[in-house]
Amino acid sequence: MFFNSIDFAIFLPIVFVLYWILQRYPLKFQNFLIVIASYVFYGWWDYRFLALIVFSTLIDYSIGLRLQKTKKLNDRKLLLWTSILINIGFLGFFKYYNFFVDNFVTAFSFFGSEIQSNTLNIILPVGISFYTFQTLSYTIDVYREKLEPTKDVIAFAAFVSFFPQLVAGPIERATNLLPQFYIKRQFNYSNAVDGLRQILWGLFKKIVIADNCAQFSNLIFDNYTDYSSSTLMLGAVFFAFQIYGDFSGYSDIAIGTSRLFGFDLKQNFAFPYFSRDIAEFWRRWHISLSTWFRDYVYIPLGGSRGSKWHQIRNVFIIFLVSGFWHGANWTFIVWGGLNALYFLPLLIFKRNRVNTNIVAEESKLPSFKEFCGMLITFFLTVIAWIFFRSNSISDAIDYIYKLFDITIFSLPEIRPTFLFLLLFIFILIEWVGRRNLFALEKIWLKYPRPVRLFIYYLIVVTIFLYGGKEQEFIYFQF
Structure with a gap:
């Protein structure tokens, strides 16, 4: 179901x-x-x-x-x-x-x-x-x-x-x-209303963002040899938003539904694409799995205790096991190993606990340094997602190889304007609500009830009008 x-x-x-x-x-x-x-x-x-x-x-x-x-x-x-x-x-x-x-x-x-x-x-x-x-x-x-x-x-x-x-x-x-x-x-009426609000945002993420992105990312990945470098980059970005909207959307619906029945589940995503480094990303992405591996595998292995070599070994074990948990394919293992390599410099230079606060915590916009950190982290994550999405390692390597040629400066062959607009609105709402457990939790509570209801109805209408072709939740296969 x-x-x-x-x-x-x-x-x-x-x-x-x-x-x-x-x-x-x-x-x-x-x-x-x-x-x-x-x-x-x-x-x-x-x-x-x-x-x-x-x-x-x-x-x-x-x-x-x-x-x-x-x-x-x-x-x-x-x-x-x-x-x-x-x-x-x-x-x-x-x-x-x-x-x-x-x-x-x-x-x-x-x-x-x-x-x-x-x-x-x-x-x-x-x-x-x-x-x-x-x-x-x-x-x-x-x-x-x-x-x-x-x-x-x-x-x-x-x-x-x-x-x-x-x-x-x-x-x-x-x-x-x-x-x-x-x-x-x-x-509890207020908890139930808050749960419905989170369910609504989860459905928007899944039906409007993930399912629309899926149509174009699937088209590009399945025919990547036919497209320019700029189109392949767009396809990888679309998949990044597809998997985020799909999985975090499911988590929002699950947590919101639980609140309807009087239960509180742990937050599973904390706006990971606003992360300033890979360590912060993994503290914000699929939190329940990351902390599970930390508490039941990483710490028993010695964690961050011991020599630097032991720390590096433990990090690679965690990321490789995490990759293998996702599926019986070498692509997932390489995806995990690549994230371990991303993490390595932060571990070696003891920078893995630098960004533990919320980005732009005291301001509306990030600093130039924070913006660059988010951009680099997102780019590295998108590259890693190519292995996650590809059918084989050779396909992923060929896809990445084709990313870096002169056509990167050309206009993509696929330019879904409506999706660009939806993604812009989505990112804006997520940014404004980044201090909360989910984007809609408190974002419009200061407005009168009629205004809030109008916004919620507008989201519902958007779901019905702009919902993409129904796609199965990605993580059902895991």
Whole structure:
């Protein structure tokens, strides 16, 4: 079920009304409704994969209880690794089996040996990378004794399968989301209105910005040999806005929907294209994944402690693993490695924590230095996105090679004026609202209610009039 579908437009109000009717009953009724609604939401794609979520839920719920009763370190480690291996095993099989088989065969062929292999026609369960990491956070935090294991299986099932963020995040920590299922929720009108406002902005990002950019970025990337350098640069920029509007739009809809039900999810994007260096970009892009890798991989590896060589090693491991998390293709690994190379100078010269405040925090416009930093960071990010978007490494390299020729100074063959205008308005609104959790949070609250309503209706009309051809959310494939 897509957030931008008629199905969800019918599904959400029904669940919302039933949920708040149950407010007068014990809390477990609301939690149980969330579980049922979440399973319906997920099963809309393929009900067979519900078994994976149920199995993962029961395994980690049981292991959490066992960890509480077990004091011996070796036994606790065995329980932890059981959870890790089962969850990562499922993820590895469905997502990476064919990748490893194909590369195993290729490796033997390189040395002159031909072997027969059988790949499988495996359907990737939607959202498996997200809910796998979410359940792992629970087991690891219980093992570390940062969280008391729950005895409420319904609350835990609701935490694992919570439909707003089930298939594409944010990846919630058990320490943040699970305790919210223990507390009686009361309907809060202002929170609900704020949630609707965030949903509206998320839909605008997805339907107007991402889907329109997708039409042109797909055309250019799929036929890149036919276009000039300036057009290829435009295609790469369009993809940068496509993936940002697509993924951050999903996160906004997920967070806003959660607020309708009385839940607070963590911010997942903090205006990353206004970053002044790559380190700041990765503190602002897909925050839930970046912090997950930081807390459960980077810090256990030693983090920034130890020699400079160990720090460099840890950074490369994190970025390469992050790239591999995104998909079973070498393009994602190269994308991760390239971002590690971008990060390296900042680490070596201890400049990776320089830009921790909001850009132009005390002024309306950035300084010349800040503007140059944003421009360079955006350019480097756009180049890296070419690997992310391309079908193969050779395609990405050829695309980048064709970027740098004399035709870079020519007018692009594709010039969608309406999209340029939409992007300008979008960037302007994001810039004005950059101090908030999302662009529309407080941007027009100072105006009278009729003015605010007019602006919101104008956004709705824009969505209907200028929405691009419907595209599946990019991160559903991860």
